[in-house]
Amino acid sequence: MKPATLPQAFAILLRRDLTLAYRRRSEMINPLLFFVLVTALFPLGIGADPELLRNIGPGIIWVAALLASLLSLETVFRSDFDDGSLEQLLLSPHPLSVLMIAKVLAHWLITGLPLLVVAPLLAVLLNLSGDATATLLITLALGTPVLSLIGAIGVALTVGLRKGGTILSLLVLPLYVPVLIFAASAVANSDAGLPVNAHLSLLAALLVLSISLSPAATAASLRISMS
């Protein structure tokens, strides 16, 4: 049998992760429900004044997205770690950082993309305007991959640990701050009818930066914590 080329390996890994996720789809739906539920709790906690909700809506949706993405992070490597396929991955002749992109891409398709699908519903709940909803979708499309990419480093560092889950949030959440700031203020700006180009360019820049740096850091972290 001929060994797989790098694009083949990438595709195989991606397809494998998507298939595995599809088999456990009831588990995959939990972070999504969490996203909706957390957002729905805020009006109950602070009152349902439409103007108020409209003001804080962008921030709430983005904080909820942050937490939902954090919640789903652990699944990036956990099952692979449990069944030993992670060690096989480390032995692969292909560059680990490229394979990490496949892992993160699969994870984003499973957990990040669904957030985009339900986000319009939450925008309606929080009384956001049509423009703001469109901006929300764009920021989620640009921002959630960054969350997955940064989060992967944190998961790779904590993969073998018993208390990994609690530490993960401490490692990852401070690094999420720029995404939260740019994305939430973009949505708020567009709700107020102000331009959002600068925000979106900055988010895109963050995405480019994290795509270029994070896979290598993830690969290095994984090698260290599996050693």
Place this chain on the structure above:
Amino acid sequence: MLRFFHQLASPRHFYRISGKLIPWLALACLVFTLTGVYQGLVVAPTDYQQGDSYRIMFIHVPAAWMSLFIYMVMAAAGVIGLVWHIKLAEIVAISSAHIGASFTFLALITGSIWGKPMWGTWWVWDARLTSELILLFLYLGVIALYNAVEDRRTAARATSILALVGVVNIPIIHYSVEWWNTLHQGPTVTKFDAPSIDLRMLIPLLLMAVAFKIFYAVVLLLRARVEVLQRERNSAWVQELVKEHE
């Protein structure tokens, strides 16, 4: 010269040399601190806008400088440890984390105390205070990760990576927080940067900055010595040392 550094990198010589160095550094630190505090509290004139409350600056600003400086040192030592597998660099990196966290904590607390008479509340989401707060979380993350990993070597290497990721992110976080601040509060004149500062105020500020730097060196050596002992506990020279201690 090269040989000196090579020796320093060996745990045994590091332990010996640092033991001789610490008293002198501690003395220098004490001298700088005492003159700095004296200059800051007695010699420096009262500020015409903030009264005497500005004297908190002589603690707050050097502590804030240290909080960033130590993070840079930690990341640099981490890289050296990762690339060249130098144990001592790993030890420097992880020993720095605790000291950096306490300077960050100090900067936050004094900033908050300073803010009370200036702003009327203990906490304002001022750009610099917010950045310091996030920096504190970054430090705590490093410490938590180090404590969670059982094997010391693995833990040191993992935290080095985390510190490196943090260093890339710190400018981005700082910039985003500053941007967020101007967006939400309007351009406020921050009290922290005075455009022109009286020389009698500048001198104690610089003295305290030097004092904190030396203090960092002292505590770093103290902490590194304990780490070295712990890692080399089974070696002959540590056993020798234990015999003296008995």
Place this chain on the structure above:
Amino acid sequence: MNDFFHMGGYAVYVWSSYGIALLVLLANVIAPVRARRKLLSQLARSKQRARRMQR
């Protein structure tokens, strides 16, 4: 002298800041010194235990 301690009405803020700074710095020095002492006596004890086991 009284003026000095009064700090133009900001005494509480200024002195508490310097006090907290002193505490934080002291804690930083004390922690490694104590850790070293503890480690040394711990090593000494395990050494004695090893010696007893040999006999």
